[in-house]
Amino acid sequence: MDTKGWKQFQAEFLKEAIQKIRFKKPVHELASILGIKENAMYKKIQLQTQLSLEDLILLSTELQISLDQYLGSKLSPVPFYLDSLRKKPEKFEDYLENLVKHMRLLHEMPDLKYCYIAGEIPLFHLMVFPELFSFKLCVWNMTHWNLPSYSEKVNLDLAAMHTEVHTKLNTCIKIYYGFPGTEIWHSKMFDHLLEQIKYFVLLRKFNSRNEIARLIYVIYQLTDHLELIAARGEKTTEEPGYKVKSPINVYQNEITPISESILIQTKNVDFSFLCFDMPHILRSTDQRFTTQSALSLDTILKFSTLVSKEGQAERKDLFDHIRNKISLSEKEILALRDMKY
Structure with missing residues (x-):
């Protein structure tokens, strides 16, 4: 995924995450879920650093967000x-x-x-x-x-x-x-x-x-x-x-x-x-x-x-x-x- 692609994906994903939280301090809540400092979380929200795969899974699991709607059309199939x-x-x-x-x-x-x-x-x-x-x-x-x-x-x-x-x-x-x-x-x-x-x-x-x-x-x-x-x-x-x-x-x-x-x-x-x-x-x-x-x-x-x-x-x-x-x-x-x- 190129720079423009991951930034668009991350912006849309974190927007939904913030909407799910419904707190006055979303940075604090998201940082708590990921176990990182608020400053590090702020950089992810500002698209200065990328969310890792573990970050995505933790947030999607905790906040009940479906990753399929963001990744499904961009990933190759998983063989079973x-x-x-x-x-x-x-x-x-x-x-x-x-x-x-x-x-x-x-x-x-x-x-x-x-x-x-x-x-x-x-x-x-x-x-x-x-x-x-x-x-x-x-x-x-x-x-x-x-x-x-x-x-x-x-x-x-x-x-x-x-x-x-x-x-x-x-x-x-x-x-x-x-x-x-x-x-x-x-x-x-x-x-x-x-x-x-x-x-x-x-x-x-x-x-x-x-x-x-x-x-x-x-x-x-x-x-x-x-x-x-x-x-x-x-x-x-x-x-x-x-x-x-x-x-x-x-x-x-x-x-x-x-x-x-x-x-x-x-x-x-x-x-x-x-x-x-x-x-x-x-x-x-x-x-x-x-x-x-x-x-x-x-x-x-x-x-x-x-x-x-x-x-x-x-x-x-x-x-x-x-x-x-x-x-x-x-x-x-x-x-x-x-x-x-």
Whole structure:
């Protein structure tokens, strides 16, 4: 962008920012958001110095300004990739094989760390419990894949019965549990799973009453598992055969709109994964997007509460809330089961 171009862009952007503030001292307010001195902010308003990318993201996030209206027509497209556009899975193993391929690629990257913002329960923690992941496969088959080789009924033993599925699940767990990183959880991340169970009870998709109770029991096990991870500040599992473990920081965020996204940062390249309709996951390595994702995550972390390790009181509050919600849903599910079975 030439000198005339950036000055016009910056003048229009800061004009909207000042209108959003509605304070008598906009220079003071804008400087406070950016963490700079008023003199430095005044130079930016007077177009003597440029706003940085971080400045733009901080102001647009804090003041709810859309950057698209200013930059959209001037930037080249950001490429995203979606594996299911290339090839739809023909069996459950295909979906897991694709995950394994990406996990192995990441496993070879030096100095890897990640941040996972959970919309639902993080996928790789579900994998530790084959019954829950089997249920999810049945849900996705109904909503997306419609693979004729599988029954329309829920099979909670699907992952355990199919050797190839079980092997690929174990591979994903071992690799993911070996990555150090950060996860952002919230009290609503069990809600969608519980609503899916209710709906499948309503449709009589379970083979027996006992399977419904069994699935709820495993959800409580998952809750204990996640709480233990947070308490230790370490991803590990009590299940036999899993030797790996890695440090993890867990935060709670109830303010930011819930979305499923993962930012993976390595020595050579960064990856951004976005879930727009589970199990469909978009990915991009475009530096503009991964840089913006990193800055956005930093902002989200500022409004998040640590619940791992020393965050004992906050952790107890979070999991008390989650267990209470599960208990209420359990009563609804069992009442619905008594009506339908």
